[in-house]
Amino acid sequence: LGYEPHPLAQSLRTGQTQTVGYVISDIANVLFSTIARGIDDELRGSDYTMFLGNSRGEAEHDIQMIKHMRRRRVDGLILSLADETHPEVQNCLRELDIPIVLLDREVDGVRADRVLVDHHDGVRAAVRHLRALGHYRIALITGTDSARPGRAIREAFEGAAAELELPLAPEDRLIGPFDDAFGALALARLMDRRSPPTAVLAGGARLTVGVLRAIRARGLRLPEDLSLVAYDDTDATALFTPAVNVIARNVYDIGAQAARLLLGRLAQRSANQRPRVVTIPTTLVVRGSAGPPRGS
Amino acid sequence: LGYEPHPLAQSLRTGQTQTVGYVISDIANVLFSTIARGIDDELRGSDYTMFLGNSRGEAEHDIQMIKHMRRRRVDGLILSLADETHPEVQNCLRELDIPIVLLDREVDGVRADRVLVDHHDGVRAAVRHLRALGHYRIALITGTDSARPGRAIREAFEGAAAELELPLAPEDRLIGPFDDAFGALALARLMDRRSPPTAVLAGGARLTVGVLRAIRARGLRLPEDLSLVAYDDTDATALFTPAVNVIARNVYDIGAQAARLLLGRLAQRSANQRPRVVTIPTTLVVRGSAGPPRGS
DNA sequence: TTGTAAGCGTTATCAA
DNA sequence: TTGATAACGCTTACAA
Numbered sequence: 001l002g003y004e005p006h007p008l009a010q011s012l013r014t015g016q017t018q019t020v021g022y023v024i025s026d027i028a029n030v031l032f033s034t035i036a037r038g039i040d041d042e043l044r045g046s047d048y049t050m051f052l053g054n055s056r057g058e059a060e061h062d063i064q065m066i067k068h069m070r071r072r073r074v075d076g077l078i079l080s081l082a083d084e085t086h087p088e089v090q091n092c093l094r095e096l097d098i099p100i101v102l103l104d105r106e107v108d109g110v111r112a113d114r115v116l117v118d119h120h121d122g123v124r125a126a127v128r129h130l131r132a133l134g135h136y137r138i139a140l141i142t143g144t145d146s147a148r149p150g151r152a153i154r155e156a157f158e159g160a161a162a163e164l165e166l167p168l169a170p171e172d173r174l175i176g177p178f179d180d181a182f183g184a185l186a187l188a189r190l191m192d193r194r195s196p197p198t199a200v201l202a203g204g205a206r207l208t209v210g211v212l213r214a215i216r217a218r219g220l221r222l223p224e225d226l227s228l229v230a231y232d233d234t235d236a237t238a239l240f241t242p243a244v245n246v247i248a249r250n251v252y253d254i255g256a257q258a259a260r261l262l263l264g265r266l267a268q269r270s271a272n273q274r275p276r277v278v279t280i281p282t283t284l285v286v287r288g289s290a291g292p293p294r295g296s
Numbered sequence: 297l298g299y300e301p302h303p304l305a306q307s308l309r310t311g312q313t314q315t316v317g318y319v320i321s322d323i324a325n326v327l328f329s330t331i332a333r334g335i336d337d338e339l340r341g342s343d344y345t346m347f348l349g350n351s352r353g354e355a356e357h358d359i360q361m362i363k364h365m366r367r368r369r370v371d372g373l374i375l376s377l378a379d380e381t382h383p384e385v386q387n388c389l390r391e392l393d394i395p396i397v398l399l400d401r402e403v404d405g406v407r408a409d410r411v412l413v414d415h416h417d418g419v420r421a422a423v424r425h426l427r428a429l430g431h432y433r434i435a436l437i438t439g440t441d442s443a444r445p446g447r448a449i450r451e452a453f454e455g456a457a458a459e460l461e462l463p464l465a466p467e468d469r470l471i472g473p474f475d476d477a478f479g480a481l482a483l484a485r486l487m488d489r490r491s492p493p494t495a496v497l498a499g500g501a502r503l504t505v506g507v508l509r510a511i512r513a514r515g516l517r518l519p520e521d522l523s524l525v526a527y528d529d530t531d532a533t534a535l536f537t538p539a540v541n542v543i544a545r546n547v548y549d550i551g552a553q554a555a556r557l558l559l560g561r562l563a564q565r566s567a568n569q570r571p572r573v574v575t576i577p578t579t580l581v582v583r584g585s586a587g588p589p590r591g592s
Numbered sequence: 593t594t595g596t597a598a599g600c601g602t603t604a605t606c607a608a
Numbered sequence: 609t610t611g612a613t614a615a616c617g618c619t620t621a622c623a624a
Contacts, residue, residue, distance in 0.1 A: 305601030
């Protein structure tokens with residue numbers, strides 16, 4: 001007879017708000033918006049709503065957002081932290097007593113479910129692929145060690161390079177923020193060398209956009225002037241000429257799995273179980289951006 | 297001394313939740329995620345948080361989300377409706393007594409602030425630009441009349457075409473959903489004609505991606521085989537070869553202005569004033585995707 | 593089975 | 609100015 005329950009009163013009484021917080025570092029990054037779609041779709045079946053918070057890649061804002069979400073009494077939290085090593089972020093998370101799902105992040109001393117991307121397979125395949133084409137000096141552009149993606153990609157890259165006995169000059173590894181400005185800068189720095197590398201691995205979707213912009217700006221041709229393997233099958237990598245060889249992963253699924261893990265915890269179905277880890281595989285997709293190095 | 301107010305109790309008491317709802321039709325669309333960033337940045341100064349709801353382009357979901365937000369007692373609503381003509385959506389909005397900001401939408405009988413894109417200038421400039429290059433048969437691919445963007449773009453296109461005395465064959469106007477599948481389909485349909493148009497205007501960021509994919513798939517060259525002007529300066533249009541001539545607008549600002557309008561209402565600074573309208577201009581950016589038609 | 597009362601943490605009101 | 613008290617709308621525990 002037209003009665004509508006008042007969720008606020010319910011929440012005040014029960015201590016549950018039927019809300020979930022999602023803190024990301026850049027909502028305009030297609031990686032995060034695709035993850036958000038995965039979360040949102042998965043949440044639709046339940047009666048949870050998503051709070052969104054943008055940290056703009058700064059740990060300070062992460063902390064601010066987490067505290068804000070806690071005050072707001074969200075029932076669970078999904079996090080893509082800007083800096084997983086930040087002590088105050090870690091403290092902040094340790095004090096929380098709600099379920100947390102970390103997206104491709106590892107935080108010491110925090111009991112949390114995780115959705116981890118298996119960067120190893122894709123990166124290793126990419127390096128072997130380039131080596132098989134005859135490349136010897138392969139450069140890496142990726143994010144810092146302060147979050148898992150950058151670290152895991154770098155480690156996988158170094159492991160694969162060592163395995164194939166490739167040289168590992170420190171100046172061939174460009175590490176910086178996960179944005180297109182750094183991608184463009186890094187490529188420029190690389191190609192301005194007296195003897196530039198013949199191949200580049202771009203480890204990050206926004207980095208890749210920057211790399212592609214710089215390649216365009218300099219009039220470089222792929223794969224004649226440079227071979228490229230890049231992260232993520234996006235509009236940019238699919239529509240570039242030539243289409244870019246990519247390390248692909250099911251980004252949507254990262255969000256969907258994260259929401260599923262969280263919903264499981266919230267339904268008490270897995271209250272005191274040990275943290276669960278879901279792994280998202282990566283695969284190499286070969287298209288037209290890599291070929292034999294010039295003069296071979 | 298360590299005291300933290302409890303926002304739920306505050307809300308129950310005051311009837312204000314310090315939250316704002318944003319309902320969009322596709323979070324993976326760069327248009328909407330950029331708008332979301334604008335809103336989020338603007339909200340940061342205030343103490344409002346954003347609830348996000350995804351309608352996947354379906355009016356039913358819009359209604360569901362609006363009702364959900366109302367139950368949740370959001371203080372204000374920012375909407376990119378899938379279908380502004382849907383009677384139940386209109387009823388639903390008329391019953392709401394919270395401030396609403398419509399993003400490039402017009403809903404009959406609903407008092408709401410609006411951020412409207414001035415499609416007219418950009419579209420007119422694009423049509424004149426193509427005509428000046430010698431094009432006579434220009435096709436339009438855009439969204440349906442059930443929301444302002446599609447309608448305004450079509451009307452601007454028809455106006456400009458009439459002004460220049462261009463033919464307006466109905467089969468040269470392809471109207472459908474704002475997604476890449478339709479963009480690709482529409483381009484294919486156009487080019488499969490016995491005598492295809494020599495130029496295309498793609499009115500929508502996702503449509504444009506579909507159009508570009510189809511152009512790639514068919515091995516068409518721009519501007520030799522076809523001239524293209526497309527909506528929105530994105531990674532896709534910037535990185536395509538050649539770079540695509542676009543109708544550009546400050547998408548981020550749509551979100552920022554919307555949040556500003558809403559915050560103004562919420563602060564009672566403009567309680568009973570008549571609805572405010574902010575207009576976002578469009579401009580034509582000429583790059584390499586348009587040239588004289590073949591054989592001229 | 594049905595009903596009543598207390599309390600969640602605020603804010604607003606009114607009396608002192 | 610200060611301090612006690614009711615009420616926001618629900619849930620839950622306990623009594624009838």
